Amino acid sequence: MTLIPELEAQLEDAAARRRRRARRRAVASLATAAGAAVLVSSLLLVGGGDERGRGDRQAAQERGPEGALPVGTVIPKGEGTPPREADSTVVATGTTPFAGAWQLETSRNVGGPTPGRCLWISVLDPPAYEDGTPDPSGGSGFCGELGFRKTPGFTRAQKNVPTLRKVRGRLFLPKEVLVYGRVPERARRVVVTGKGGLRIDVEPHEGPKGMRGDFFVIPVRPRLGQARINWLDADGRPGSRGIALQPPVTSS
């Protein structure tokens, strides 16, 4: 007999509900494939602007980061897609309105010109371009010291979703830019600020035990004009001089 039989029963019920929901999703997917969702997605692309609808966003949050590995998982060297060059540790996972589920990993830098560690973000199910062309790039990353020279312990990089591309002179801008990086452990918030009172304020993700620093991923729209990112301590004070975001976020 278990120590908490009520929990055993609850988990069995929850597992049964998940199974029923998975079946319903499978039926819904078939309907989508039959064309029912084509109209809806066209409307979202024409009228939805740079973000998916509120309902989609809420649904994405409820679903959680599908396909992401638990934080702390070590993907051994040579495993995963693409195969990892060194043991890679999952340090944060989450979901954004457009890109969907993402996974942030860090690994030792092997063979590269810069010492230190690498930080890599994977978009687990990268959305296609407006014309339906799949985006082949699901990941982006950089290697180096734990912080930028002028902002110790604090780094920033960007991943465009979908990747920027130019076809016959026409530039396809990303729908969403994932601004990601590392902050010192004393960081309580990470804040993007810009013109017109823009302020996006998030709590950093705590990495696995024993991993130095915390991590953040902030989805922003392209073409925000001048925008910067910084971290705040427990008293709300800026932790560094801040770092400017890069195009296409800052292009107008």
Added chain:
Amino acid sequence: METDWRRVSDDELLRRARREPDAFAAFYSRHERLVLGFFLGRVGDAEVAADLAAETFAAALSAIPRFRRRREPPTAWLLGIARNILAMSRRRGRVEARARRRLGMPRLAITDEVVERIEGLEGTALELLGGLPPGAREAVKARVVDERAYPEIARDLRCSEAVVRKRVSRGLKAMRDQMKEPK
């Protein structure tokens, strides 16, 4: 015919849990004491340990589609989730209930009887750890109690990572087998 889950491996239980709710209940039943003992040793309160264990198993149930047998046994995967839940709860100053809310699980009613049963676990895990062969004891303590990384443990124990993983896996299995029946 009803399956005798006792004969089914952890990997197989997690694989079948995607389709058979009974399989996850069996996985819970098999590892309940290990997870409760893990939390009890860290928070020292049976009710909080029960809440944390409930959240851990709910998170594990949600994570089953992402579980891939890599180089860690399912018990280490489960304890990894437990560690994350504990860290997140400490950080927020309250027991996380996100996974349970997502699964629509009601709040767990912890009776005095349940508290008593959980408190009976205190010290069991450490006693069992002491009963392991020296190699497995050091490996399990370093990985599960001290939460150190495999490469670091391998360096200290002067053996390969694969050997450490095997010792942790065997040690946890031995402890779990002994924990099947209350002492």
